[in-house]
Every structure is written in C-alpha cells, then in structure tokens.
Amino acid sequence: AAEFEKVFKAKSKNAWSDRGNFVKHSKMYRLHEIRHYDKPDASKLLDPDHWPCSERPLEGIHPSWQRLLNIASDGQLLSSVVRDAQSSEPLDRLNRPGLKQAFKLLSEIQALLDQKKSKRVAGDLEAIQAIAEQICDASSQVYELVPTANFSHSNVRPLDNENAVLAMLARVQSLDDLAVAAKILLGAQSLDGSGGSRVEYIHSALQCAVRLVDAGSPEMKALEGYINLTADPQCYLYTGEGERSLPKDLADVSVWRAVNKVQCFLDSDLTKPTEFWLPAGSRVQERGSSADSIMIADPSKPHDVKNGGLWLGRVSAHGHEHLTKLSKRMQVSAVSAVYRVDLAAEDGKAARIGEVGTRELLWHGTGVANAISMLSQGMLVKPRGADQCGSAYGDGLYFANAFAKSRGYTRCHNGTGLMLLCDVAKGETLKVTDGDWQTRVAIARHLHARKQAGLPPWKVGEECWAMTKSQWGSNRNKCVVDKVEEDTGRVLVRTLDATRTPTGDPIGFEPDELQPVPNGDVPEYASDITGTGYDSTHVMAGEGADKKPEGGVVHPSGPTMPVGANSYSAHDEIIVYDAQQARIVYVLEVQETTLLGMGGAWRDSPLRKIEEKKE
Secondary structure: HHHHHHHHHHOOOOOHHHHHOOOOOOOOOOOOOOOOOOOOHHHHOOOHOOOOOOOOOOOOOOOHHHHHHHHHHHHHHHHHHHOOOOOOOOOHHHHHHHOOOOOHHHHHHHHHHHHHHHHHHHHOOHHHHHHHHHHHHHHHEEEEHHOOOOHHHHOOOOOOEEEEHHHHHHHHHHHHHHHHHHHHHHHOOOOOOOOOOHHHHHHHHOEEEEEEEEOOOHHHHHHHHHHHOOOOOOOOOOOOOOOOOOOOOOOOOOEEEEEEEEEEEOOOOOEEEEEEEOOOEEEEEEEOOOOOOOOOOOOOOOOOOOOOEEEEEEEEOOEEEEEEEOOHHHHOOEEEEEEEEEEHHHHHHHHHHHHHHHHEEEEEEEEEEHHHHHHHHHHOOOOOOOOOOOOOOOOEEEEEOOOHHOOOOOEOOOOOOEEEEEEEEOOOEEEEEEHHHHHHHHHHHHHHHHHOOOOOOOOOEEEEEEEEOOOOOOEEEEEEEEEOOOOOOEEEEEEOOOOOOEEEEEEEOHHHOOOOOOHOOOOOOOOOOOOOOOEEEEOOOOOOOOOOOOOOOEEOOOOEOOOOOOOOOOEEEEEEOEEEEHEEEEEEEEEOOOHEEEHHHHHHOOOEOOOOOOO
C-alpha cells in the first residue's frame, strides 16, 4: 500500500489519502470514476421480449407504420449501436448533458488543431507545445465525459489529429441519438402490462402526426415521378391512370412481410414452437397456407419443400396483425411505403422557412437506428464530423435533388431503410463544384465584407491568389492587383515572383475568381457559410445541375417538386446550415429488393434463433 501511494503521488501530484480533494495537473495522471451497476446489460434492456406491455390491437396506427417503429426499436439494432459506440454505460445511464459538453470540447480541439497547423507553418515551437498541452487536457475531459469500454484497462491517446477527433465525434453522436431513443424506450418498458402497447407508447412519445399516402392518389403519382427521375424505376406504388408497368419477369409468388417479431412453429395450428423467429420488417415467401397461418422454408433445409417447413401466424390472439401480404407492386418496389408526417418538434420552423424562401422538396438518407431520435427531435445540425458519412461542405444538413444519391446514404436493418423528403428553404445559394467549397467560401466572405463596408471588391496593391495559365497548364499563384476596370469591374493582376516583385503582363479576372490571402498565408477552415451573405450551398455535380425543372409542381405546403421527365440530369447536393431552414414532410420506408433470388427463391433466410433468456 505504501508503494502504491508513492507511485500515485509521483504520477498525479496528489496524495492518495486526500484523493477526495483531487487536483488535476497538466501532463499528470487523473482520477476517472468507474461506475459499477448490478442492472442487466444494455442489450437485455432493449430486448422487447423482456417488456411486460401487452400487444393488443392498435387503434389509428396503420400496420405499416407499426412495422417501421418495430424495426426502429429492434433490440439487435440498438444493441449494435451501443457496441459500435464502445459504450461502457448501461443504456439508462447515458448522460446527454455530459455528451453535449463532450461535443463542445471536441469542437475546441478542432480549433486547436487548426491553430497548431498555422503555428507549424510559422515555426513557432513554443506555441505548438502549449497547444499540444491544451489538446491533452481537453482530451482527458472528453474521456471522462464519454463512456468508453475498457477505459480503465488500456492506455488512451490524446485526440491530437483530425481523424481521432472525427471518430470520437461519430461515437458521441451515436450515443446522443441512442440516449434520446433510450428515454422513449424505457418509458415503453415501464408499462405495467395492463395498459397499452409498446408501439403505441413510442408513437405517442414521438408527437408525430402520420398519414400513409394512398397508392391511388395524385400525391403518390407526383412522389413516384420524383423518385424515379434520376434512377432506374425504384417505386411502383402508384395505382391509377398512367401507372408504371410491372417487370415482365416478376416471379409469381406470394410474399409476406412481418409487422412485428413473429414466432415460428412446426405445425399449422401453432402449438409446437421452434427456436426461430422472424424479425419485424423481414419478407418471406409463402410455401403453403392454412386458415390463419402460412408455411415458409425451414432455414436448415430451405430446398426441402416436400417435407414441409415452418409456420407463422398471420394474426395474434389479440387480433394484432403479425404479417402483411405484399401486392405485386410492393414486392418489386424499392419504396415500400410513404408517410406524410407533421412533427411537433418542428412546429416553429415554418416562419424561418417562409422568410428564407426558394423552397424545394429534397431527399435525405439516414439510418433506421436514427429514426426515433430524428422523429422526436426533428432535423438538427450536427457538429463537424459527427456524421460518419462525412461533412465535406461544413456543419450542415445535407440534401440531394436525386433519390438515388440519398439512397446511397441510407443504412438498412433487416432489409429496411429510412429516407426523408424535406421542405428545404435554400434562399440565396453559394454555387460550387466538388472540391472548391473552402475557396468559394473564402472569396464570398471577402466580397461580402467589402460590400457591407461600402468598399470595392479589390483595391490596387492588394495581394490575392489566382489561377494563371502558362504553356505548362494552370497554376495557383500569388498575385497583386494592378488595376480595377471601372466600366467592366474586371480586376487586372500581375504575378508575384519569389521576391514578391510583380512580373509579366496584367491578367484579367472577375472579382469572384480571385481568392484573398489570409494572415500568415494559412487559410482558415470554414465550417459553415457565416459571413458570406448566402443561405445555403449548392454543390453542382454536372452540366444539368442548374437547369430549371420541367413540369415542376408546387406542393400544397409550399415547396417545389420536379415531376417532369429528365428534370434533373445531375445528382446535386444542397446544404443548409440552420436547422430552421428544413423540416421533414415525408418519411419513406425503403427495402432491399435484392433479397429475392432467381425464380422467387430466397437466397438468405431472414430468421433468427431465439436466445435463451437469462434471469
């Protein structure tokens, strides 16, 4: 014990006997509280099998919306989020205020890393060392706030590079989304079994008005047209005049989809249970049927149809629908359902959206694991790097004008994914091409500041960066403004040589083709478009990006939606940096149609084995 106290003193500059008054010192060891719990692990807490609430028939909630909520609250899905986030905390102990403080610290570390880059260019070693110490201190605080598995048994490095910070941001964002979902799921779990359904509770907690879009409505026809604009047909849901023809090689099979978790049996009377169950959202091919059940292939012998298979009940004893039979259109459509939603969390956004103007319905792909958090909170701008899909154009909400592009960002579970169609107020857009956003933001800030101050965009003698051409191609060179033409507004510049002496003949540029030279020659990292005078960024992917949609219609809620043939030939991105400029209008449930093999045979069984419950 004496030796331990000696080492503790040397490593922390604190006496073990006075650890209740522990003082943190730079570059020294710190105390970290390790919390021990007698409660079950997070996966058991999330397992609906352990929830006492009854599954009585639900009033006013469409079975397809029930299915989506069952998928989003699936224990295996949320347990995987806990595992991927490397959390050491039980789900009910996740601390949102602590996670928000961690976000703030990580943003400070990113700013310190940017400062470190500029000091390295200047060769200021003393400043670099001071910044490194600040990064270490902030990193220690982050580790104290973010529950980290094996933290007490392994060494951890300071978050001293961009990749480490981005990885931690992704973890913290996952935990924060999970903490929001946990609050709702724990409320559902607390039901005493005599009143209410889990799904009914979750739906009520979301405070979200939902309407399934009717397949035969003009609304569905317009939405299907927008979905299919920029890709091979992805949606076949519309039924009515002008409906899309189904593929000629579609297999003649009966396919069912699970609304919730369904037990498998060995007999059609459902008296002999097996170790298998069908997760919510999964699709199965019917091999036989009785009055209230269907037979599917046994995963242990999928091709042995002669000797039977496993049986699933279509309806529970309480009248709760277990399985929904899919029409031929639903079988082939990558979009399985479209819901019109109105979120209570986004009630206050209408004023800002109307104020900014230039509204469009745009796509956003996300993961099913984020569904409960997103539907309960609405669209929120996440810190830089928090989205694992990246944030190349700053901290904002990312949208696309092409269904196919956003579909690529959709993460599925049990073959089911989630997409959003949002009312986005673009306002004045900063148009950029892929890769030049930072440059365009720097130029826009320079020009806007000059305009606000009543000054010309450029003045004679001012240094700038310009892309000049020579016999060897285009090069980025430092130049000096030689003249500003009064009649055209063009700026004539001359290249600066190594001694900063103007050389060569003047070359003409438009004011927004020249980039300002920042202090120290090191450009600042832009995380948004503050100070540019613009409301959004429009990343133009191709020649047709800026074309006005042909046959576009105005949605009853206000935004424009393109429905004409080939309205967009490019897959553009639109980013807004104020969450008040975007609200969710439609939720689309998408499915992986590749689960069906040739001739309608299922390539992979969606069944899971039932894990033995541990008391």
